[in-house]
Amino acid sequence: MNAMPFASDHSIIEPAQRPMPSPEHVASMILQGFNRHYSLFRYSAQRAKVLFESAHWHGIQQLSRERIEYYDMRVRECAALLGPVLKNTALTPSSNEQELSPEQQQFWQQVKREFAHSLAGHKQPECAETFFNSVSCRVLSRTYFNNDFLFVRPAIATEYIDSALPSYRSYYPLDTGLIPALTQMITDFGLASPFADLPSDVRLLARRAIHVLRQRLPRDPGLRIGPDCQIQVLNTLFFRNKGAYIVGRFINHTTIHPFAIALTHTPSHHIEIDALLDSADDLSTLFSFTRAYFLVDMEVPSAYVHFLQSLLPRKSAAEFYNAIGLQKQGKNLFYRDFLHHLGHSSDLFQLAPGIKGMVMTVFTLPSYPYVFKMIRDTIAKDGMDHATVKSRYLLVKKHDRAGRMADTWEYSQVALPKRRFSPALLEELRQEVPSQIEETGDLIVLRHVYIERRMLPLNIYLSRASGTALEMAVKQYGEAIRELAANNIFPGDMLYKNFGLTRLGRLVFYDYDEIQTMTEMNFRHIPPAPNEEAELASEPWYPIGPNDVFPEEFRWFLLGDRRIREAFMKYHAELLNADWWNACRDRVAQGRLENIYPYDLSKRLPHRRVANPTTVIPH
Ligand SMILES: Nc1ncnc2c1ncn2[C@@H]1O[C@H](COP(=O)(O)OP(=O)(O)OP(=O)(O)O)[C@@H](O)[C@H]1O
Known part of the structure; x- marks a missing residue:
């Protein structure tokens, strides 16, 4: 009772310093934070499978968008939970302190050591270390960026950590025959909705695979097929937009032939095999930095990344971590690679x-x-x-x-x-x-x-290109604009300098400060001039709202060069017409998601090209 008079005065009833938590306790709180993050991350990939099975495309898109926030949310959450534990313990530097005291240094070194110990047997140690860094940076000030307190270099090796289930499965067509091996491989993914006609899809797939392999395997009939001939595929499907992908490698005489198999839905919502991506370039396009991250359920992400690197040795681990949705890990690795490169x-x-x-x-x-x-x-x-x-x-x-x-x-x-x-x-x-x-x-x-x-800026490329190369670049330029628009992006500033060509010759937009969504734009025709003076005046004779766009005007600032104009008008004249843009905007507003295939249409199985007449935008 006699405490009441002091109840509002916290400085009197709270001790100035609380007992220090143990380093084990702090380390285990951070690990719990990471484990929660990774469970939710995996759960989103498991949800993606269900959404794919039920053809819920908007659900998949929303999930991908939301998942990007998960990491920062969990870091904030973990730092907030640590706040009260560390408060008043002299373990965090005050804002005016430049250095950690020797006691603080020793404590945080111990936290890092304890955390590293607790990662023995962990399936995602590299991601947990990155999470540890993110949380510590929130709690400590950035001046303490060094290997004593953070995992500037990884402490735990990720080679050969394998999950309870191995990360990839092997099939042996020499033992079973190609068609049974492929059928088994596909059914092992356990998709809950039915295929439209799996036996016929598999026959077409096998035919295509044999056609490709005929050109790639050794010519000498005695040496064509090696005793190691096998198909290996990652255990889980890669989901993105309307597609699911089986990612694997065909091994023969120790040579790796990378491939991916694209699964899509028929208009009647049965699953079908749409395409066989059979070359490194196809896979590179599939895993490109210009695409959304995949949703893929992985117990051991490092095993997936090692596998993917065997398919595309030119791509760094950082790029693959990014592509599979672990973009903080990608960012961390990129920075390590970059510093390493600077040193060399x-x-x-x-x-x-x-x-x-x-x-x-x-x-x-x-x-x-x-x-x-x-x-x-x-x-x-x-x-x-x-x-x-x-x-x-x-x-x-x-x-x-x-x-x-x-x-x-x-x-x-x-x-x-x-x-x-x-x-x-x-x-x-x-x-x-x-x-x-x-x-x-x-x-x-x-x-x-x-x-x-x-990338190579398009304006530079166009200044060097001529003939067919120029025509093809302008054709692709219009295609890029159409695809962006179909995807609810109005680029705003479409000058050539804002687009670049990738190593594989793909045209990509990179100037984002003026982009808006298509649904917020008004595309208008220029109204006829009331008289000649109005036409010659420096100011327009019609009112212009903030989101008004007049596609006819594109001609003035994009098509001054005759060669470019001719190519543009040959393929994309309708992009100068407000009606085209309005129709596109209306489709987007109705929630229609176009089929944008991340592969060349020549990679589709033959019957798809004829049988599926939905809007098709090639890769
Ligand atoms: N990814 C890239 N690869 C190669 N060059 C690039 C890249 N991004 C930008 N550049 C170069 O830098 C220039 C300016 O880049 P960017 O368009 O992003 O800047 P900005 O200030 O937003 O341009 P703007 O004035 O058009 O708004 C480009 O015109 C191009 O020459």
Whole structure:
């Protein structure tokens, strides 16, 4: 009773310092946080299978979008749970402390050690380490970024961790025959909805596989098939949009032949085999940075990544972690690779070739295939500010990029050696992004930067190309715009400098600050001029709303070059017509999802090309 008079005065009833929690306790709280994250991550992939079976495409898209947030949500949640445990314990630095005290250092080193110990036998140790880093960075200040407190390098090897079930299954066509082996392989995925006609699909698939292998296996009949001949496929399906993919390798005489089998739905909602992707380039396109992340249920993600790397050795582990939805792991690995590359190269960062942006300062390291984009301090575009640019980049991250928009990694506080910056670039950064850089001794810290794959800007390509190459690039340019539009993206600024060509010659859009959704746009015809003076005046004679677009105007700023105009009008004249855009917008507004196949239509099984007349947009 006599405590009552003091009840409102917490400084009197709470001890100044609480007993310290044990390092084991803190480590186990972080691991619990990660385990919860990974269970939810796996659950979303399990849900994707059910959604695919029931052809619930909007559900799959929504799930993919929501899943992107899971990681940050769980990190915040875990840090919030740790808050009260660490509060008043002298274990977190106060905001004005620059260094951790020796006691604090010892404690956090022990937490890291305990965490590493608890990962023995864990199935996703590399992702758990990354989660540990994210949580610790929230709790500690960023100045403590070093290997004593964080997993700057991995502590646990991920080779040969295998799940209770092995991560891939093997089939032996020499023992059973090809058709039974393929049938078994497909039925082993246990899809709950029926195939339209599995035996006939498998026959077509086998025929196509034999046709491909005839060209690829050794010519000498005595050496054609080796005793190691087998088909290996990852245990679970890869889901994205309206497709599910079996990913595997055919092994013969130790040579790996990568493949993927695309499963889709018939209009009557039965499952069917749509295509056999039989080359490394096909798989590279499937796993491209221009597409949404796959939903795939993996107990041991590192085993999946090792398998995928055997199929496409040119792609880094970082890219695969990204593609399978573990983008924080991808981001972490990318940064490690990048620092490693910096330590093994000597060239200089310099401004990216092409036309400078009004919103972004873009630079690159020639020996490394990425560009670095920083938002300018002063943006010479009406109504554009840092928050809007960031929200547009986030929109793209969450949107289905449909093979036409590049994914980006967003980093803060990137410290790089100043001597690796060309004088011209240093000058540019000091002038254009002074609030975004910090120069300390021999380092330059980039406070905020987007990193994205480097491409060849289309304006540069068009200035070099002629004849068929130019025509094909312009054809693809229009296709890219159509596909973006069908996918509810109005690019805003469609100048050629905002598109780039990938290594495989695919055209991708990368300037996001003016994108909007199709559904918020008004596409209008230019009304007839009331008189000649109006037509000649510098101001338009008709009112223009904020989201009004006049497709006829594209001709003026896109089609000045005769060669480009001719090619454009041959393939895409309707893109200059507001009616085309309105029809497209209405389809999107009705929730119609077009079939955008992440592969060349020639890879579809023969009967599909005739039998499935739905709108088809090739890869
Ligand atoms: N991924 C990339 N690969 C190669 N070059 C690139 C890439 N991204 C940007 N660039 C180069 O940097 C320039 C500016 O990039 P970006 O279009 O993103 O900037 P911006 O400021 O948003 O442009 P804008 O003024 O059109 O709004 C491009 O025109 C191109 O030359």
